[in-house]
Amino acid sequence: MDDDIVIVGGGQSKFGKRKGLGIRELAFEAVSDLMNDFNMGIEDIDASVIGIAGEEFSGQGAPAAVVVDEIGMVGKPTIRVESACATGSAGIKTAYGWIKAGFYDTVMVVGVEKMTSVSSARATELMARAGDVRWESPYGCSFPGYYAIMASAHMKEYGTTKEMLSSVGVKAHHYGSLNPKAHIQKEVSLEEAVNSIPIAYPLNLYDCSLISDGAAAVVLTKASLAKKYTDSPVRIKGVGSGSDTMEIAHRKSLTSLSGAKEAARRAYKMAGVTAKDIDVAEVHDCFTIAEIIATEDLGFFEPGQGGPAALDGQTYIGGKIPINVDGGLKSKGHPLGATGVSQANEIRNQLLGKSYNRQVEGAKIGLSHNVGQSGQFVNVMIYDRV
Ligand SMILES: CC(C)(COP(=O)(O)OP(=O)(O)OC[C@H]1O[C@@H](n2cnc3c(N)ncnc32)[C@H](O)[C@@H]1OP(=O)(O)O)[C@@H](O)C(=O)NCCC(=O)NCCS
Missing domain, CATH: 3.40.47.10 (Thiolase/Chalcone synthase)
Structure with a gap:
């Protein structure tokens, strides 16, 4: 039980065409929602994992760094993860592994994407590049x-x-x-x-999912520490x-x-x-x-x-x-x-x-x-x- 990893808080921005909002603001909205959800402050979190699939949507290289700035986690360990549409769960798995390995006790995962800053045609092309660019996407897939x-x-x-x-x-x-x-x-x-x-x-x-802007955040910690933050951890x-x-x-x-x-x-x-x-x-x-x-x-x-x-x-x-x-x-x-x-x-x-x-x-x-x-x-x- 003490070795279990639990989620002690979660938050999400509204998803949609969020005109005027970039990855910074979307991530901030999700983290603010998370902070309303549970009994902790940003100072209780030891490290962050930032999941962003594509940087060409926002035009910002190394986009995780601007998110870390905005959510008040500067100075603490962080990493950007990318696994295409599985980026968010890859982030959670990374945080899970970090805690299990004993690197940090409490880790925040923020997944964010700003997609509607480009046209649907451009978004389709950028996503298609996550298919094979040798034999597939150049031929229209x-x-x-x-x-x-x-x-x-x-x-x-x-x-x-x-x-x-x-x-x-x-x-x-x-x-x-x-x-x-x-x-x-x-x-x-x-x-x-x-x-x-x-x-x-x-x-x-x-039949098709939407091209959306949005962010979501969770905090993971060890089950033995969860009581500090919530009466209802989810393992x-x-x-x-x-x-x-x-x-x-x-x-x-x-x-x-x-x-x-x-x-x-x-x-x-x-x-x-x-x-x-x-x-x-x-x-x-x-x-x-x-x-x-x-x-x-x-x-x-x-x-x-x-x-x-x-x-x-x-x-x-x-x-x-x-x-x-x-x-x-x-x-x-x-x-x-x-x-x-x-x-x-x-x-x-x-x-x-x-x-x-x-x-x-x-x-x-x-x-x-x-x-x-x-x-x-x-x-x-x-x-x-x-
Ligand atoms: C299907 C798709 C091409 C439609 O894009 P589009 O033709 O440019 O659509 P627009 O953004 O111009 O929107 C036109 C209208 O259709 C609606 N719409 C767009 N996509 C929609 C979708 N997937 N389902 C339902 N309605 C949709 C919009 O809300 C808009 O409605 P409104 O006029 O009432 O505001 C686009 O949603 C798409 O590519 N989806 C798949 C995304 C994808 O591949 N993700 C990766 C998965 S692995």
Whole structure:
């Protein structure tokens, strides 16, 4: 128990098109939210880990340094981490390792991204460079393209339909409409989602996550010190990671992410639980097909059953496994570096019973699944109350 690593505080900025705000201000907003949440000051924190996926969005080289300045952590040890869209969870894992290694007792992780300072076309190009720049992105493959390939393969292999894909987007927008920090807070019907504009066949607008600005922050410490800060620490009970080939042409399967399966296997083993024990999950729904594949890779549904389960409402609150009940990347938004930290915050709130009108009643064990690129970096974490 004393060796356990726990989260003792969390905060998040509003996600969205945050005109006039850069990475400094977004990070400050998240850290201010965190400071309101628990009984500590910035002086109690020994070190920081700053997750920022891309510096070309903000134009600032070494962008972590300006964040450290703004949040009042100058002079203390810090590092920038980057694992594409899995940057936030890579930050949490780094902090976890630092505390376990005995470097520091209490570490703050801040994930932040400012994406809307550039046009969608430019953002698409910058993100596409996280795919292989030798054989893929120069020939037109961008992220909607990668996931469109996976969606087509899933449809061919398992009979997954466009309605099944769209139902994931409908659920995301339903829960996003209940989340005041979500980028888009509006309900969408299945008909609207199925008929929304095509982006990369078979993915339409309501199959795609948002290009967002935002930040999120958490503080990790040892369980033995947690009482100083909170009566309700949330333990990180399992951490697992995996990876995959850079070129998707080299993959054995296009209907699952081998790195995600490996990450899940490791996290379940470390936590001593199985998929059946999870009460609520945050999964990386950068595209609707990604959520369907995630629910299969994590063992919530058999391969090929993720689509029918989504259409049947099994991933809503009250279904077999509530997924992304904060709106997910699709409706809450996907500011790359912030996403994994925001997922941890949502699970923490769920386990503390603080998710209000989106609460999964009695949730005791939660899971987050954060994917970088098209599966090259994956971190799965499992949480409970101590
Ligand atoms: C789908 C996508 C291309 C749309 O971008 P766009 O055409 O430039 O859209 P705009 O920013 O001009 O917004 C136009 C409208 O659509 C809405 N919109 C934009 N993206 C949306 C999305 N993904 N889902 C729902 N609505 C969206 C905007 O809110 C805006 O609505 P408004 O006119 O009522 O304000 C963009 O959202 C995208 O690329 N998403 C994927 C991001 C990605 O790949 N992330 C990495 C994952 S690994």
